[in-house]
Structure formats: structure tokens, C-alpha cells
Amino acid sequence: MIDVVEIELDEFKKDIYNKYTKLFPKEEQREWEKVENTYNEGIEKFYKIIWENKTIGFFMLERIKDSYPYYLDYFAIFKEFQNQGLGSKAIKKLLAKIGANNALIGEIEKENPNNPITIKRFLFYSKLGFKKIDSEYLLYNVLYTPLIYTKNKEIKKRELDKIFFEYYLINCGEKEVKRNCKIIA
Numbered sequence: 001m002i003d004v005v006e007i008e009l010d011e012f013k014k015d016i017y018n019k020y021t022k023l024f025p026k027e028e029q030r031e032w033e034k035v036e037n038t039y040n041e042g043i044e045k046f047y048k049i050i051w052e053n054k055t056i057g058f059f060m061l062e063r064i065k066d067s068y069p070y071y072l073d074y075f076a077i078f079k080e081f082q083n084q085g086l087g088s089k090a091i092k093k094l095l096a097k098i099g100a101n102n103a104l105i106g107e108i109e110k111e112n113p114n115n116p117i118t119i120k121r122f123l124f125y126s127k128l129g130f131k132k133i134d135s136e137y138l139l140y141n142v143l144y145t146p147l148i149y150t151k152n153k154e155i156k157k158r159e160l161d162k163i164f165f166e167y168y169l170i171n172c173g174e175k176e177v178k179r180n181c182k183i184i185a
Contacts, residue, residue: 002086003050004059004093009039012046016058023076027140030073030171038062038170047097049077049090056081059094064166069103069148069155071167091128095149103150105160110136110143125149133160136184139168143184 007015013032021029038044043064049057057077063070077087098104108125112118125147133146134157146164148155155163161183168177 001051002089002093004047004090004097005050006097007046007048009036009046011048012058015055016046016048019078020058020060020074020076023078024074034171035060043170044073047094049086049093051081051086056086057090059090061094061098062167062170064163064170068163068166069105069150069153070098071164072104072106073167073171075106087124088128095128100151101153103148103153103155104130105133105146105148105164106130107137107139107144107146107164110145133157134185135161137164138182138184140180 017032017035035044039046043062045059045061045063047059047061048055049059058074059072060074061070062073075087075091077090095104106125108121109115109118111122122145128149130147130149133148135146137144137146146160148160165177165181165183168181172181
């Protein structure tokens, strides 16, 4: 059985942060100081994904305000545990933890027929009930499609764009957002 367990900053740093820096490209990573600051401000939460008494992945989840959806900042299943259906089970467990009245947003690289992983990633989230938001974001010269999972809460596109960019401001800072983040559609 898979489980998703919230952990503290120290455990994340000790047991997972090194894997995070190896799993995500340098340009996609947040500096430790920014991760620590959002955690200390009560915005960032860390969850380890456990299967058969082993940590097999993690979530970094954020929430600025109670009225906002949760933001799936980072999600990874460690390579040796991928393609076994564990990621789907972990997302379902996370959705159960945050509750049916809460939405979850995130973004994925825009689908590109020349890059099959982008198609696979979109299908993964679609099968779990995530829907595309009718926007595209250019973040650090990479085109992203924002997604939302919600059961009870409709949020308009313009409001979602605003919410995404509030998360980006917190994570990157105003200067970086102005230079490297744009709404395309």
C-alpha cells in the first residue's frame, strides 16, 4: 500500500533534497534558501511517498491562502520505482489528504509530438482528472500548460493565471518573473 506522509524541513533536507537536485534540471530548481523561506512562512509543505516501507518519491506542495488551490510545485517518483503505477496512486493519496473541497494546480511542459515524454506526462495527469487551463506560460524559455484538479470549485481562467503568477513571484521573485515568465495565451 502506498502512503503520502507530510515531513518537516529537516527531514526533507536530509533525506530528499539531494535527490531533488539530481532529478530536476538546474534551471528548474529553486535555491535552498527560497525553499526554506517558503517553508518557514507556512507556504511550502513536503510529503514523502512511501511504498513497502521505502521512500520512493516526494511532493513539494504550496498554498499561499486558504482560498487558493494548492500548487504542486514538484513531484517525483524515483527512477527505480517509475512505470509501476505508483505515481498515480501517490497523486490519488495526495488528493485525498488535501480534501475534496480543495483544488490542486500545477503545470507541465506543453505537449510536443517530437518529445514523447510531454505526451506521456499530459496523459498521466488527464487520467487522474486534471484539466488543461486555457493558457500557456513561457517560463525560462520553456512553454508550459497549466493544469487543475478540482471537484467542487470552479475557478475562472483569469483568476487562475493571477494565482499561478503569485506562486511564481513567491518562488522566483519579482525581477525573475518579469524577466522570465509570461502568459502566452
